[in-house]
Amino acid sequence: MGGRMLILCWLVLLISVDDAAAAEVPRVLNIWPMPASVNYGDGRLHFSPELQLKTEGSRFDDGSGILEDAFSRTVDIIRGSHAVENNLPKIESSLALKGIHVVIASPSDELQHGINESYSLQVPAKGSPLYAHIEAETVYGALHALQTFSQLCHFDIKSRGILVHHVPLTIVDQPRFPYRGVLIDTSRHYQPLPMIKKVIDSMAYAKLNVLHWHIVDTQSFPLEIPSFPRLWDGAYSVSERYTFADAAEVVSYAKKRGINVLAEIDVPGHAQSWGVGYPSLWPSEDCKEPLDVSNEFTFKLIDGILSDFSKIFKYKFVHLGGDEVNTSCWETTPHVQKWLREKGMTGPEAYQYFVLRAQKIALSRGYEIINWEETFNNFGSKLDRRTIVHNWLGSNVAPAVVKAGLRCIVSNQDKWYLDHLDALWEGFYSNEPLTNISDPAQQALVLGGEVCLWGEHVDASDLEQTLWPRAAAAAERLWTPYAKIARRAEQVRQRLAYFRCLLTQRGVAAAPLVGFGRSAPVEPNSCYLQ
Incomplete structure (x- = not known):
């Protein structure tokens, strides 16, 4: 009871003034x-x-x-x-x-x-x-x-x-960084088109400007690709699919709100669903990813996807993934093993070959490339110089990337992964993309950052409260000049609570600030004190 009385007194203090005006x-x-x-x-x-x-x-x-x-x-x-x-x-x-x-x-x-x-x-x-x-x-x-x-x-x-x-x-x-992103994942759980539009609307409220659409992954391939129509046989069901027109609508809807759409196909790993429609992409029935590096059809299909992408995804960047690639099954599958011997490659060398060849295809379709940091960690000097390295693992990767002269996007998982429900808004606010980068020329290579909403435990029922208000904490870090960023996150709690309430008033299911990500309100109280 004493805690409730303290909160009540605080609320009275906030609204008590000398005159009604x-x-x-x-x-x-x-x-x-x-x-x-x-x-x-x-x-x-x-x-x-x-x-x-x-x-x-x-x-x-x-x-x-x-x-x-x-x-x-x-x-x-x-x-x-x-x-x-x-x-x-x-x-x-x-x-x-x-x-x-x-x-x-x-x-x-x-x-x-x-x-x-x-x-x-x-x-x-x-x-x-x-x-x-x-x-x-x-x-x-x-x-x-x-x-x-x-x-x-x-x-x-x-x-x-x-x-x-x-x-x-x-x-x-004006914004501090030109890239201020949110990743949504429509492979682990399908997100209906109205929910994607709601995400875009709420991003605009916080001045975030890139929707990173992680469209496909191991579990499902929900997007229609006209050049290879059987790819979306890998969707969970016939009703959990996006037509090509749906994707164009997402891009158009986002543009009207000042938001670019970054499309991602993650290769060569995270791609088991591709082989549902085209089984020859699997090295074997027992080895369904990474995609078969020895099969020319693999690269023909990637080219077809990116050709179709270029018709609707007009953002200058495309994300080609490249993370968490385990090449052991390449080395134990007979026909791939034979190809490796003929090429004089080990499994890790074939991984490099695959990523660099996919980069060349994307470049030929007019895109610049974003790859997850494993590509830099494993063979950074071989990457095309137009590559943007997406940092998600190591805290010291961004300084190494920009020191090597490449551009970088920061999404370090300990602070800016929204599916980590124990990552608190204070950590989102305090996370500084330029940590340990003091050279102005190298600082300019950090394009910005992105909060990532991976979808293993996120569907339309809980997306918004997982996203907000923690994404807003990162949004201010990416927009507001460094000199104006509060040194302690608690200094902005009242203002962030106000913004969270504004989101709820606009129909966005933003969770309270108190507790872990998407926590429920603790008890009856004013919106502004939650």
């Missing part, structure tokens, strides 16, 4: 991730009932509707937590925000790695007519600005309208 204004600037530069006041504005989008002066004509759709979504999520009431008192025009004026410098809506995602956001305290102002180099910077703006707005229980707090306000912002 002050009680309606959040005491803290609750934006997540924290912008690079913020200046704000203590005023507030009401929304006009007919909030407008203005684009005069912009070079971007929005022919694809990306900006207009994002503006409509922003207004919907701001208004979405309460019913709209009629016959409310009118707000004085000088205190009502009429709309948002967006000026975009680039006419292009191309989404690619390294695009300019910076923006500025200004909300004046008064004027007639009164508009918020967004300036961005690209439409995707403007989308981030709209996400930030949405977090400044709150439903006012007195007027039954929407208030914008902390005006006048000026924000100048």
